[in-house]
Amino acid sequence: MSEAVNPRTGTGTGTEAAAGAAAGVTVRVPAKVNVQLAVGGARPDGFHDLANVFLAVSLYDEVTATPAAALTVTCEGPDADKVPLDRTNLAARAAELLAARHGIAPDVHLHIAKDIPVAGGMAGGSADGAGALLACDALWGLDSSREELLEICAELGSDVPFSLVGGAALGVGRGERLTELPVGGAFHWVFAVADGGLSTPAVYGEFDRLNEGMTVPGPVASPVLLDALRTGDATALAGALANDLQPAALSLRPSLAATLAAGTDAGALAALVSGSGPTTAFLVKDAESAESVAAALVASGTCRTARVATSPAAGATLLG
Numbered sequence: 001m002s003e004a005v006n007p008r009t010g011t012g013t014g015t016e017a018a019a020g021a022a023a024g025v026t027v028r029v030p031a032k033v034n035v036q037l038a039v040g041g042a043r044p045d046g047f048h049d050l051a052n053v054f055l056a057v058s059l060y061d062e063v064t065a066t067p068a069a070a071l072t073v074t075c076e077g078p079d080a081d082k083v084p085l086d087r088t089n090l091a092a093r094a095a096e097l098l099a100a101r102h103g104i105a106p107d108v109h110l111h112i113a114k115d116i117p118v119a120g121g122m123a124g125g126s127a128d129g130a131g132a133l134l135a136c137d138a139l140w141g142l143d144s145s146r147e148e149l150l151e152i153c154a155e156l157g158s159d160v161p162f163s164l165v166g167g168a169a170l171g172v173g174r175g176e177r178l179t180e181l182p183v184g185g186a187f188h189w190v191f192a193v194a195d196g197g198l199s200t201p202a203v204y205g206e207f208d209r210l211n212e213g214m215t216v217p218g219p220v221a222s223p224v225l226l227d228a229l230r231t232g233d234a235t236a237l238a239g240a241l242a243n244d245l246q247p248a249a250l251s252l253r254p255s256l257a258a259t260l261a262a263g264t265d266a267g268a269l270a271a272l273v274s275g276s277g278p279t280t281a282f283l284v285k286d287a288e289s290a291e292s293v294a295a296a297l298v299a300s301g302t303c304r305t306a307r308v309a310t311s312p313a314a315g316a317t318l319l320g
């Protein structure tokens with residue numbers, strides 16, 4: 001990393017930083033909520049078969065790639081101190097995988113402007129992986145096909161392909177084999193951000209523990225839910241929201257029950273744990289209701305903060 005760069009803000013001093021910023025490529029990437037997360041039993045490889053209905057929401061990270069002497073990562077934002085800046089960062093891994101495929105060195109500075117809660121079950125790391133991939137592809141002039149980028153995304157992690165695609169999609173297998181879904185209108189959401197994260201593997205481990213000795217049915221996408229998305233019917237979607245990981249997340253973090261209750265008491269149409277949690281998601285009827293539910297959640301003292309968002313949101317998008 002250049003000594004002139006502050007690792008948490010990514011800002012540098014002098015002409016070197018200014019020239020780097022001028023040559024940079026920025027990609028905006030959305031967070032996701034799983035409107036249905038149907039989880040099958042553990043497979044021999046330890047993964048679970050899923051029927052995972054993803055919906056991209058309007059909370060975004062931005063990843064900027066600029067030429068550098070070596071691969072470096074910086075991050076800014078309220079949760080920046082929780083983001084690894086080494087090669088385990090999914091953005092760095094994306095740059096390495098893309099460069100390796102093309103036999104070039106991954107010499108790039110990746111700066112993440114992070115607005116997606118970290119370890120919150122909203123696929124923030126996956127978003128940064130997809131964003132870095134698209135940004136490096138543009139910076140290096142590789143012009144990879146959508147299929148090539150999706151292949152690398154699947155290698156990076158189960159949620160990464162969806163971060164590239166956005167909108168709404170059904171993911172099967174580990175969740176990475178995607179079919180895009182039509183969405184007939186805008187949905188309004190409030191997300192209650194909890195203090196601290198929950199480890200996704202730990203939540204799946206708890207799911208296995210809770211289901212020990214039981215036959216877990218094969219995961220299937222709900223036709224009612226897919227229809228609610230297609231017609232843009234928020235009330236029908238509220239009735240069909242389902243997350244099989246919710247009991248495991250609540251078992252590891254019982255205090256989330258109070259957050260869920262605070263949102264529904266305040267008028268949300270439905271509440272659920274987002275992915276592996278601990279972020280909780282509240283579907284509301286309109287923008288006005290989103291503001292009042294968010295205010296009530298903050299006032300309840302059951303979460304760190306509440307964020308308002310809409311869906312669907314576009315996938316990874318080059319901003320220039």
Ligand code: ATP
Pocket residue numbers: 082083084088089090091112117118119120121122123124125126128129159197198200275276277
């Ligand atoms: P998912 O919803 O896909 O299960 P999540 O939203 O719960 O993921 P992330 O924000 O992706 O969780 O972070 C999970 C862990 O991944 C973090 O604790 C961190 O150690 C690691 N990580 C790697 N790269 C990143 C990144 N770019 N941003 C955030 N976390 C990252």
